[in-house]
Amino acid sequence: MFGKKPDSSLEQSLPNINVQTIPADFYGGVNPVVKFKKVEKEVLLDSKPKLTPAEKKILDKITSAGNDQPLHAVNILANKKYAIILGFVLFIVISAVVGGYYYLQMRNSNTGTTPTAPEITIPVTVPETTETPPVTTEVPTTTDSAPKFLADAPIEFPSNLLGDSVDLDKDDISDMAEELFGSDPSKPDTDEDGYEDGHEVFYLYNPAGKEPMRIIESGYVKEYQNPTFGYKLFYPTDWAVGAVDDTARDVLFSTITGENIEVRTFDLPANQTFADWFREWAPNQNFQNNINVQTKFFEAGKSRADSLVYYFADSAHVYAIIYHTTDSNTVNFRSIIVMMARSFRTAGFVPPETAPDTSAFPTEMPESINQ
Numbered sequence: 001m002f003g004k005k006p007d008s009s010l011e012q013s014l015p016n017i018n019v020q021t022i023p024a025d026f027y028g029g030v031n032p033v034v035k036f037k038k039v040e041k042e043v044l045l046d047s048k049p050k051l052t053p054a055e056k057k058i059l060d061k062i063t064s065a066g067n068d069q070p071l072h073a074v075n076i077l078a079n080k081k082y083a084i085i086l087g088f089v090l091f092i093v094i095s096a097v098v099g100g101y102y103y104l105q106m107r108n109s110n111t112g113t114t115p116t117a118p119e120i121t122i123p124v125t126v127p128e129t130t131e132t133p134p135v136t137t138e139v140p141t142t143t144d145s146a147p148k149f150l151a152d153a154p155i156e157f158p159s160n161l162l163g164d165s166v167d168l169d170k171d172d173i174s175d176m177a178e179e180l181f182g183s184d185p186s187k188p189d190t191d192e193d194g195y196e197d198g199h200e201v202f203y204l205y206n207p208a209g210k211e212p213m214r215i216i217e218s219g220y221v222k223e224y225q226n227p228t229f230g231y232k233l234f235y236p237t238d239w240a241v242g243a244v245d246d247t248a249r250d251v252l253f254s255t256i257t258g259e260n261i262e263v264r265t266f267d268l269p270a271n272q273t274f275a276d277w278f279r280e281w282a283p284n285q286n287f288q289n290n291i292n293v294q295t296k297f298f299e300a301g302k303s304r305a306d307s308l309v310y311y312f313a314d315s316a317h318v319y320a321i322i323y324h325t326t327d328s329n330t331v332n333f334r335s336i337i338v339m340m341a342r343s344f345r346t347a348g349f350v351p352p353e354t355a356p357d358t359s360a361f362p363t364e365m366p367e368s369i370n371q
């Protein structure tokens with residue numbers, strides 16, 4: 001519209017507008033863009049453009065950069081062949097990036113699926129868990145039946161051919177057992193009171209010192225009382241005590257080495273004697289080989305000749321004290337089971353009024369400990 005010739009009629013109808021105020025050269029040579037376009041046009045059309053020294057310098061720099069460098073960006077962009085190669089390379093790179101991106105996405109989604117997998121596994125586990133309750137349900141049943149099974153389980157008797165471990169000072173207490181009493185394994189009469197250590201333990205005296213006199217006060221021995229059946233006995237402080245069943249019908253006094261002494265309680269029917277009981281529960285043991293024994297508290301019992309099995313009884317129960325060795329087939333603590341049996345008291349047992357004089361020791365070692 002600006003190129004149009006001014007309408008004379010319009011000029012006449014608008015006399016107050018001074019169009020002459022617009023500079024004649026407003027869209028002319030003073031516009032640097034137009035001037036620049038003119039220069040570009042001259043560069044493209046004229047092989048020998050007329051440039052200012054500064055422009056020529058810039059142009060020379062741009063063009064000369066690629067003269068001897070075919071892979072220069074300028075030449076690559078200008079050359080179709082290189083442009084195609086570059087485009088192809090870009091396509092590969094972009095494809096790799098996009099592919100990598102989707103691969104990671106899929107991988108993440110798979111990883112996200114992994115938690116789902118356990119969810120699938122969980123239902124699989126759930127049935128197992130579902131199966132477990134019945135098993136757990138059976139366990140109490142087994143536990144309930146365990147004492148019954150335990151009560152019916154045969155007694156495991158120790159071999160009759162077991163030897164003792166080293167007893168250096170020959171005082172009837174092995175070197176290992178001497179540690180439990182605090183006595184000297186190289187000194188038969190540790191406290192030098194005229195009575196050998198084994199002798200003192202048999203009578204429940206303290207072998208390691210004249211004071212305290214009683215072994216229960218020495219700190220090396222504790223008293224156990226059965227929570228269900230009420231019997232009591234002494235055992236080494238260093239040993240562990242554990243009931244096998246809930247009713248403490250079967251209790252183990254254990255060493256660190258695995259040897260243990262079991263105290264097991266059996267029901268004794270009213271119409272049954274101990275001999276009847278023995279024939280039922282110890283069919284492989286010779287009843288005649290049992291010797292009559294008496295505890296420190298004058299309660300009567302029976303013992304196998306090697307002092308590895310003891311029996312006591314009251315009106316309703318039989319109590320068996322049984323030594324269990326490890327695979328070594330060596331007895332390390334025979335003096336301990338002797339002490340335990342010698343200290344045994346059934347719940348209802350009342351010691352006779354003629355209590356033993358604790359200051360007097362017998363002159364002869366009992367046969368059972370001389371085995």
Ligand SMILES: [Ca+2]
Pocket residue numbers: 167168169170171172173174175178184185
């Ligand atoms: Ca000894």
Ligand SMILES: [Ca+2]
Pocket residue numbers: 188189190191192193194195196197200207
């Ligand atoms: Ca002594």
